Amino acid sequence: MNSLLLILGLIAIILYPTFLIYSVISRTNKVFKQIAEEKRAKDTSPVELKSTWFDLKHPANWNVKVEEDDENPDPTVVLRYGNTSMHISIFQLDASPSDLIKHMSGDYQKRMDEPKVCEFFQYGVYPGIGITFNGVLLHLRNQEKDRTVTCKLFALQERDLCGILELNYFDDEFEKAADGLQLIESTFKIRPATVPG
Numbered sequence: 001m002n003s004l005l006l007i008l009g010l011i012a013i014i015l016y017p018t019f020l021i022y023s024v025i026s027r028t029n030k031v032f033k034q035i036a037e038e039k040r041a042k043d044t045s046p047v048e049l050k051s052t053w054f055d056l057k058h059p060a061n062w063n064v065k066v067e068e069d070d071e072n073p074d075p076t077v078v079l080r081y082g083n084t085s086m087h088i089s090i091f092q093l094d095a096s097p098s099d100l101i102k103h104m105s106g107d108y109q110k111r112m113d114e115p116k117v118c119e120f121f122q123y124g125v126y127p128g129i130g131i132t133f134n135g136v137l138l139h140l141r142n143q144e145k146d147r148t149v150t151c152k153l154f155a156l157q158e159r160d161l162c163g164i165l166e167l168n169y170f171d172d173e174f175e176k177a178a179d180g181l182q183l184i185e186s187t188f189k190i191r192p193a194t195v196p197g
Contacts, residue, residue: 046183051077053090053161057187059180079184084169084177090190093162097129097155100164104153108133112149120154123165124188128156134171147172158190 043060051066058064058079068075074091108131109115115135121127133151152167169177 044179046187049077049079051075051088051090054088054163054188054190056088056184056189058184062180081177081180083173084181085167086181086184087166088163088188089165090161090163092160094160095157095162097157097162100155100162101129101131101153104155104164104166105131105133108151108153111138112136112151113138115151120152123154123156124185126156126158126163126188126190128154128163130154150174159192161190163190 045060046057047060049056049058049064052074059081061081063080065078065080066075067078074089076087076089079086079088109117112133112135115133117134118132120130120132123130131153133153135148137149148171150167150169150171152165154163154165154167156163156165167181
């Protein structure tokens with residue numbers, strides 16, 4: 001019995017420093033990761049993004065995701081900062097901007113509680129057709145009654161490419177994202193349509 005206790009004691013003595021070292025390394029890695037994330041969250045320096053059909057710059061602290069699916073060979077690029085999101089889809093399609101806007105805008109009118117609606121006709125250097133919806137989202141109506149959302153849709157046609165841009169943000173968070181949105185809009189450029197390869 002004593003030898004069993006001695007063996008267990010030796011195992012504990014050997015494993016305890018290993019456990020301590022693992023704990024210290026694990027905590028240190030968490031601290032370094034947290035410091036890197038905090039540094040990235042403050043980094044607003046411009047980062048260049050090149051997609052299949054367009055280029056732009058966005059702040060380094062914005063997240064970028066490329067959404068692809070089998071039905072649409074041209075990916076949608078999603079830029080996010082907090083609750084602000086910008087979806088950009090550029091594709092080869094013979095459709096007018098007014099048809100694209102008409103198709104997309106019905107969904108927004110159903111999702112919002114009596115939104116204020118206004119049109120706009122320019123995004124960056126590109127003419128097109130845009131609609132801004134401002135109001136309370138129906139699914140948030142009871143939870144956050146006074147919190148309004150702005151949703152902007154913009155459709156454009158440039159040579160043989162069509163584009164849809166969709167911007168969503170809570171109005172009380174707009175100031176945090178305003179500089180980033182301005183950077184994106186001012187640097188957004190569509191490339192000539194050539195088959196990617």
